[in-house]
Structures are given as C-alpha cells and as structure tokens.
Amino acid sequence: MAKHYIPNSAHKEEMLKEIGISSIDELFADVPKEVMREFNLPEGKSEYEVFLEMNKILEKNKTVLEMPTFLGAGTYFHYIPAHVKYLIERSEFLTAYTPYQPEISQGMLQALFEYQSLIAELVGLPVVNSSMYDWGTAMAEAALMTVRLHRGKRKKFVVPAHTHPERLQVLKTYGAGPGVEVVTVKWNEKGQVDIEDLKEKVRDAAGVYVEIPNFFGLLEENLKEIGEITHEAGAYFVVGVDPTILGIVEAPGALGADIVVGEASYFGNPMNFGGPRAGIFAVKNDMKLIRQMPGRIIGITKDAEGKRAFVMTLQTREQHIRRAKATSNICSNEALVAVAAAIHLASLGPRGLRELGEIILKNTAYLKKRLSEVAEIPFDGVNFKDVLVKFERPYPEIHEELLKRNIHGGYYVKPHFPELGESALFAATETTRKEWVDALIDALKEVV
C-alpha cells in the first residue's frame, strides 16, 4: 500500500523499469547478505491512532498550569505571546535548513541578524553568534575559547562553587579532552563570590566565569570588581547571564565582560521539559576573539545589484572548511529558538523588557517575603527568580506533603550542596500568581 508521506511508493515498478532493473533489492546488492535482517518493530499506524495514543501518554504529565509550581533552577515558566509561536511555526522558517543558499534564505538570515543585534544590545557586546545549544554548552565553549586564546599555556578556568551544577558538569565534560582545569571559588556570607578566595585562585587562569543572577538567585554585586581582578591577572572575563534581567541590570559588556553567555530561550520558547533551548554567545569586537569564537555569524553584505543582503560570514573558522582545526564542532545550532527569542524581545521593546525585569523582581520579593514566614532565608541580597530557602525538616518530606496538596515545591539543593542543609530553591517569574504563593505558604505552615 502506498504511504502518505512517500509519493513514489505507488510508482516503484515504473521507475525501476526506467532505471533498467527489476527489483528494489537490486539497489541493495552491495550490502552484505549476512547483515540484512527483518526488524522487530511494530507495524505502522494511522495518524488518528497515533494522535490518540500520544494524547493518552501525555495525559500522564501534569503541567505547571495544573498545579502551582515553584521550580526554577535554570528553567522558568514564562508566558510566550501567542503571535511569537504563530510566527515561528510559519513553515518557511520551520522547515528550512541552514541558509547555505542566501539568495532564497534572506528571511531566516535577516531574522538571525536581528537576533544577533538584539542580544548585542542586551549584553553590551557587539559580536553575537546565531546560537549555541544552551547556556551550559555556551559556557563550556567559552572556557575552551579562553584556553585557546592563551594558546594552551594557561588551562585553568575559574568558576564559583555556586555555579549551576548542570552547567558545571557540561563544562567538565567539554574540558576533559583539552585538559581544562576547573577551579572553584568559595561563596561568602552573602551567597556571592568570595573576592579574597578569587584573588588566590585567579593566578594563571585562562578565564574567570561568574553568573548573574547566581545559582542561589542572587545578584553578584561585585561583578565589575571581579572583572578587574580577572583582567589584572591576564585572564578573560566570562559572564553568564539570564537575559530577562537585562532591562534593569547593566549590560555585562559595560561591566567589563569579554565574553557573555546565557540562555536565549527564556524569551519566546516554552519550557518543553528542558529543550530545545538556545545558548547566547557574545564577544568583544576584537578579531583575536572573533576568530576563536564558536558558531555561526550572520552579516550584512550586498548583492550583485548593490542591494543590502544577509549572509553567513566568517566561515573560515568552521568545521566544514577547517575540519580538525575548526574553533568548535557546532554545526546545527538552535536557529528557530533564537528567532522566537528575537520576536519576543522585539515585541517587548525597551519598556517591556524593563517591566518584565521589574515584575519578576517584585514577584520574587513577594515570594521571598512570604517564605521567610515559614523558613530561613540563608542569604540576604537581591533575588531574581530563585530564592534559596532552608528548612529544618528534611525537604523531601515537605515536598511530599506539598505534592499531596497539588503544589509542586522548589528544587532540592542538598544533593549538590550538602553544606547548605535542607535547602531548596523556590522560584517566581512574571507568570506567578498571588493565589499560588498564598496557597504555598498556607500549605508550608501546615507541614514545616
């Protein structure tokens, strides 16, 4: 029977005749007989049957719309304006490939150029690539880049001990081959980078990395000073940033960052159980850095008629030309995710972005204030999205009680940071509702 995605399955005989052979099997004559086999797989189903089956499986998920959820820790529930989703689902964007033929791919190229320009505005560095896989891989590649920039003479990459644990794991995996030595800096009593410890460890470092907000949801107040210490030591300053904060917090580039990484998918993209995402990667306008940068860059040029046109540029750093000498192996990136982020950002505009930051700041403050009624808040400072909370009772028990009440509590921190005791990260964003927080606090009052 003909398959509805395969037009020619109805015309095989006719085409075989034109090729001059009698069966499809002849086209596989060069495959060793002993490895051919019958596959042990289910038979195909109709679209309707699969629709029902998938819906049934998905029923088993409970979404954040069905239960107040206070999880953050690197993944946040933001609302995506409907038109963003509608636009990126236009099939000319959705079903295109990497724009290798710029003349018929101007739409995607311009959209990605605009993404680069928007992110450049936010982070305060002018050179932005058109995406990495996520924040973690962007950070790891930034570390490799700082080592390359030191021609392998410095292999130490300094990170706060309170770097997001998943990102730290990605960094360690990426760093294993080139022998990057990951060194961690302590946090101080405010839950921020301990400057004295940093000064000890920065010597001979290729790069220093700091996150804002940090894993505890706190703003690192001494970002600029950390940058100065880093530069004095001859290292590169890498800042990881949640870009939803950049309407209210100074651009990391203006605070001295040489490289900025972060997560672009917080704009324009749903959580999707953690993926797809899109890593931000930005550097200073310095050819030395640009040549060592991973990923694709879209640039403006002109066409044969002298008209403005967009094209992938600076490709001599890429694997399809440089092969083993490429700056990175990244090929497919997260272009569509980046375009969605751009559309969302363009819709927010400067005022919207500032408002978004302020609302999140206020909602986080409300959550923090209410949480302080029932638990200890170990670190004093300004929180954005995440708040570290410490309980006396084992947190898994609290989590269980909350879940019984149809509330999903925060992210249990103890497995990564045992020294912090029974602590968890509770998060708010602009989507957080007052009644959710109030229900949480009522429940916590019963169970802590």
Place this chain on the structure above:
Amino acid sequence: MYRQAKWDEPLIFELSRPGRVGYTLPKPIEDINVEIPEKLKRKTPLELPELSEPEVVKHYTRLSEMNYGVDSGIYPLGSCTMKYNPKINEEIAAHPKVAFIHPYQDERTIQGALQIMWELEQWLKEITGMDRFTLQPAAGANGEFTGVMIIRAYHLDRGETQRNEILVPDSAHGTNPASAAMAGFKVIEIPSNENGTVDLEALENAVSERTAGLMLTNPNTLGIFEDEILEIAKIVHKAGGLLYYDGANLNGILGRVRPGDMGFDIVHLNLHKTFSTPHGGGGPGAGPVGVKDFLKDYLPVPLVAYDEENDRYYLDYNVPKSIGKVKELFGNFAVLVRALVYLKIMGKDGLKEVSDVAVLNANYLTRKLKGTRGYELPHKELRKHEVVFSAEPMKRETGVRTLDVAKRLLDFGLHAPTIYFPLIVSEALMIEPTETVSKEELDAYVEALKKISEEAYTNPEVVKSAPHNTAVRRVDDVLASKRPIITWKMYKELKEKGEIDY
C-alpha cells in the same frame, strides 16, 4: 516561472517608532520596591525596537515569504536529508502537556514525558542494533562529541592511554574531525579508493596501538555503501579501536541493515534528518547516541529507565563511568516527541519503505541525469540515498562553475544540492532527493539541470549571473567576511559615516 517574494523589508530596528509596544505584561503580585544595587543598575541605554503587535507580525511574515523551506519545494541537500516534516509531529509537539512541564518536576508528574523518551529509545535500539541510548545530545555534532568522549573514556578506563588517534575517511563530514579534535584526539585521514570507499590497505597501514577508533558514515557521503564494512570492522577491532557510526546517512539503509550488525560499536542519529523533525533554519536538532552493551556505563547522565514491576519510568543517574553531561538536562525533548510520532505512524513497514524509495529516487535521478553534457559521475553508479556528480567538465569547457549551477537552480524554484562536498570530488554537486519527493519533482529537477547545462554551453552568462528570480541577487560573501557587519549598530554607524552604500 518561479518568483520569490522580494520585499525591501527594513530591519526591525528601522521600523521602530517610540512609544509603541507589542505585548502587555501582567501586573506584579504586590508593588514591593526592590532596589538593584547601584553598581549593577542599568545605565547604558537599551536601544530595542518599539513596535506594536501587528507590525511585528507583518515584519516576520514578510521575512518568512523570503525564505525557502521543505514545504516550499524540493530541498535535495546531500547528507542533510531534508524530507517532508509531517504536520501531526508539530501538532503533538505543541501540546500543552509537552510545552508546560518543568524538567525538575517530580517523576510521578512527568510519567508521560519519560515514557516518550523510553519508547523512543526502544525504537532507536532496534533500528540501529545498539543496546542503550542517550537522548541528551542537541544535534548531530553534539552526538559525535558524546560518542568520541565515550571512546576516550573506554580506552582510559582500560588503561590504554596511548590511544590518542581517531581515523576518519577523506570523504567524512567536517564535523567528524572537528568532534574528534575537540575531545583531544589527533585526527588521521584515510584516503578513499577508486570506488569511493575506504581504502583497506591504507586503513591497515593507519591502524596501530594508538588507534582509538574510526568514524564512518555508511552509506558514505558519496551515497555509496561501504561494501567492505565487515572487513573494515575487523581491521579496526583487531587493532583495539572502536567503530563509530555517523548516522547522517541512515536514511539510505533504514529498515534494512543495522549499524550494530555491521560491527559498529557507537552510533549517533540525526532525528531531525532521518526521523522527519523540522530543521528550523539550522536547528533545533537532536542527536541521540547509542552504544553496544560494553559501553553503556560511559553514557551521559541521566538515562531513562523503566521499572516494570511498578510500571514506573524514572531518571537513572547510576551510570558508573559516565562521561558526565554534554548538554543541560535531558536533550531537545520537543524534538524527541516529533520523532516518536513519526516512528509510530511509519512502523516497520513504513521505515523500510523510506529507504526503498529514498534509494530508488536517488538512483532514478542518477540514471536520468547521467550522460548530460558537463556533468560526470565519478565512482561507481549504484548509489544509496544520495549521489555526487562533478561539474568539472562544465567548468573546463564553459567556465560555468558548480556554484553557478546551484544559483541557477534557485531561479527555477528548486533548492540547490550540497556543493563542493565531499572534498574528494571536484566541482561536486551532492544531490539527496529523499523519499518524500514525487517522480514529477525528480523529473523537473533533472530537466532543470539539463537546461542549465544547455545554457552553460550556449549562453553561459545567464548561469553565471544567476539567480535572477530570488529575493536578492547573487550575494557577495567575500565582502561580508572582509568587512564584517554583524549587528544593526555597526551597520547604522558605517552607513551614517557614508562608509558603505548598501
């Protein structure tokens, strides 16, 4: 005649008018005053565009009209497998039960998500002949990196620290050597023989106690099946190396042969290629990595597991020798959903039909085009899913290069093939029609290539100055890299200073 939309669409920054907003935010829960520390407060003005929602929608709609996707027409990029993406994949992936779940949710509240991942793994295992999969890698190259890191971990674990070389054929994808280098390996290139397959003698000479593994795609980038694969596997294994399968070309053997049965120890798949999830202009992809049993302890964490007794899916962090993580969280989940939907609809019969017709189409096109003046077919004729022609004679005889042929194809509303790759074929045109194009589309493609040949020999200028019918004319990429203008601000400044006229 094809005409692509041609808007003089300004940059979104150029459309900005002060005071407009494209989205209204909810009010904060409570108007608490929180001060950002003075030294962190934003002082640099934020020059983002200001537009209303209808303007944003019109802008991106116009841009989309100046973009070519699989839904616009044939897209036969060799080694990229640009097949039709079924719409049901999109519909299921957009389900709120996919979009609105947090990766750190309690396992009891994400059983559906975990089941999807587990089921997908079962399909991939049977399709490849592997024993365990990670779904974490975000793309093929991320998968390659995962694979070579597993190779590295395996040898180190066995104390074979001297194994620091990865072999790749000269026809390999550029990501293979790049991934191997990123993992800290030295890359050794193996030449191809006159058939376009791995030269066994050269391979024999290259393997040694330093060999960590060989990375191979089969069918290879010429679309040719490496018919001596069992011999290749023997040579690599005998030397103590591992055999890595680059799954970019799996479409050519899907449902007929499994990498695992051919002797491969590790595979990466490109779900966005073989399993019909859209490429989105360059991503997201998904690059699961499968391994034979003896390598499963090195996979990235966590793996998805199923507890049959309690009918419960869970995340398994107990991977004793794990290489760690190659990406945050669990991979591009929404892409995984699409792939599973596709697999369930296609089933065993459908998957075999994919390779049958993909190979049929490639060979049909080969036969139809072969003998056309200006194009020659190097290596042997029997191809799998793709074919590489050389336009060397055309260049020699008329001055029309492969690049020109590619640009001229655009004028007919046809996407160009992959060009100048693999590197071992001069003036290469690498055509992969896939199974989702019709006979009529194949015929039209061949006709267009024939017409271009005719033009090259009678009126070469029309080809050299192509494209004529696209949103912009031939783009100057040399200028773009000589004078990088990569943000709106750089552009604006140069324009204001009168340093550029475009």
